[in-house]
Amino acid sequence: MQIENFKSISSTNQKAKEMSSLGVAPWTVVVSDVQENGYGRKGESWYSPLGGLYFSIILPHGNIDDLQIITILAAFIVAKTIKEFFNVEPLIKLPNDVLLNGKKVCGILTENVIGSDVKLSVIGIGINTNTESFPLELKDIATSLKIELGREVDNRELLEKIINELKNQFKTISE
Amino acid sequence: MDFKIKIKNKEHHIELKENGGAVKVKVGEKEFVFGKNKEGLITTQSAKKDSLNKEVISSLSGVVTNVFVKEGESVGTGKKFLTLSAMKMENEIVAENDCKIKKILVKENQQVKEGEGLIILE
Incomplete structure (x- = not known):
């Protein structure tokens, strides 16, 4: 598993897109402790302070339908992993969010660059793992695993499990 | 002759016309002209500038x-x-x-x- 770690970058999706366009291999993972300009769908910002888990994966070339399936599957995989690891009941808000106690704990964004065909694709996953608190405007709609569980979680363990599951699922759907 | 073909849910309007020895095929706004050369082979004779778009x-x-x-x-x-x-x-x-x-x-x-x-x- 090729994982590129950063302390602080603008956005892991942005970095993964740049790296992919320079020929970096599929399944390379970009992780950053902090995202200065983390974003979700339609350019909405994603609060990304220290403590959370923010990563993007360079996806192999696939057709647009497979890419949509993997986006939806990613939400299931994150929810399943959180449930297995922490014995809680996350809810999936299709297709891109995972909720815990009615509040957002994870967001997923797949981005494709398309010319005459799909040039590159990345999937970005942001999980509020050890986020201590949220600004006032997010307090009612966002939560973190730490807030819900009352303890720290292991970001690395969670990351590796999710990537492995995604790899397996992608293999299955593109076969 | 006029007809429509459907490719990937999009309809394309096709117009076929014979003009002297040449055949003009219009697909939407694009026009292609085919004719026979001296050896009797079918070639693209000319195309309107639009077809370059x-x-x-x-x-x-x-x-x-x-x-x-x-x-x-x-x-x-x-x-x-x-x-x-x-x-x-x-x-x-x-x-x-x-x-x-x-x-x-x-x-x-x-x-x-x-x-x-x-x-x-x-």
Whole structure:
């Protein structure tokens, strides 16, 4: 598993897109402790302070339908992993969010660059793992695993499990 | 002869005309003329300038979120034309080659269907 770690970058999706366009291999993972300009769908910002888990994966070339399936599957995989690891009941808000106690704990964004065909694709996953608190405007709609569980979680363990599951699922759907 | 063909849910209007020894095929706004050369082989005789224009076609249905280019602008390979929010993903539609924008067929927040034209290039 090729994982590129950063302390602080603008956005892991942005970095993964740049790296992919320079020929970096599929399944390379970009992780950053902090995202200065983390974003979700339609350019909405994603609060990304220290403590959370923010990563993007360079996806192999696939057709647009497979890419949509993997986006939806990613939400299931994150929810399943959180449930297995922490014995809680996350809810999936299709297709891109995972909720815990009615509040957002994870967001997923797949981005494709398309010319005459799909040039590159990345999937970005942001999980509020050890986020201590949220600004006032997010307090009612966002939560973190730490807030819900009352303890720290292991970001690395969670990351590796999710990537492995995604790899397996992608293999299955593109076969 | 006039007829329509449907490819990937998009209808194309086709016009076929015989003109002297040549056959004129019009597909939408594009025109192709075929004729026999001295050896009796079928060749493309000439084409209207329009046939040199290339259309950027949407490969998926969605909503145009941002348009980054202007009509008349020359852009390089890889330049972002527009973003399309589609199938729960964000898609950047980029230039395949260096080109010049002739006409932009869509606006921000416009819904587009798969197979629909987005931009005409010169």
